[in-house]
Amino acid sequence: MKGRKRHIVVDTMGLLLAVVVLAADIQGREGAKLVLRKLLGRFPRLRLIWADGAAGQLVDWASALGGWLIQVVKHAKNLHSFQVLPRRWMVERTFAWLGRNRRLSKDYEELTETTETWIYTAMTGLMLRRLAYPRAF
Numbered sequence: 001m002k003g004r005k006r007h008i009v010v011d012t013m014g015l016l017l018a019v020v021v022l023a024a025d026i027q028g029r030e031g032a033k034l035v036l037r038k039l040l041g042r043f044p045r046l047r048l049i050w051a052d053g054a055a056g057q058l059v060d061w062a063s064a065l066g067g068w069l070i071q072v073v074k075h076a077k078n079l080h081s082f083q084v085l086p087r088r089w090m091v092e093r094t095f096a097w098l099g100r101n102r103r104l105s106k107d108y109e110e111l112t113e114t115t116e117t118w119i120y121t122a123m124t125g126l127m128l129r130r131l132a133y134p135r136a137f
Contacts, residue, residue: 004022014097019119021112049068050070050073050088050090051070051073052088052091073088098123104119
């Protein structure tokens with residue numbers, strides 16, 4: 001199968017909390033469930049999650065699983081031009097940071113686990129650079 005879907009959860013600064021990489025033929029809703037399961041027990045203060053699009057079942061499922069409130073950031077229906085959506089840009093910014101890495105710029109890896117590992121490695125490097133040179137960013 002060609003193609004991958006990257007599901008990530010980031011904090012408000014765009015730093016990675018969890019990642020799941022799946023084949024492109026798997027529903028986005030299933031990927032969202034997998035990435036949210038990775039958050040269980042790891043971030044007890046997490047209460048609100050912004051999502052780009054979620055079905056009602058996913059919202060109910062997340063509430064029952066972790067007590068999270070999922071707030072969907074919707075596109076304006078009558079808009080015919082580009083508009084920055086509130087909170088959506090945080091995830092897009094993180095994908096842009098990850099895309100600066102050669103191994104993540106395209107889908108080079110055969111295994112999804114390898115891609116996940118490279119995502120964690122790239123984010124670790126980004127966070128280390130910010131710690132070492134805090135004024136450069």
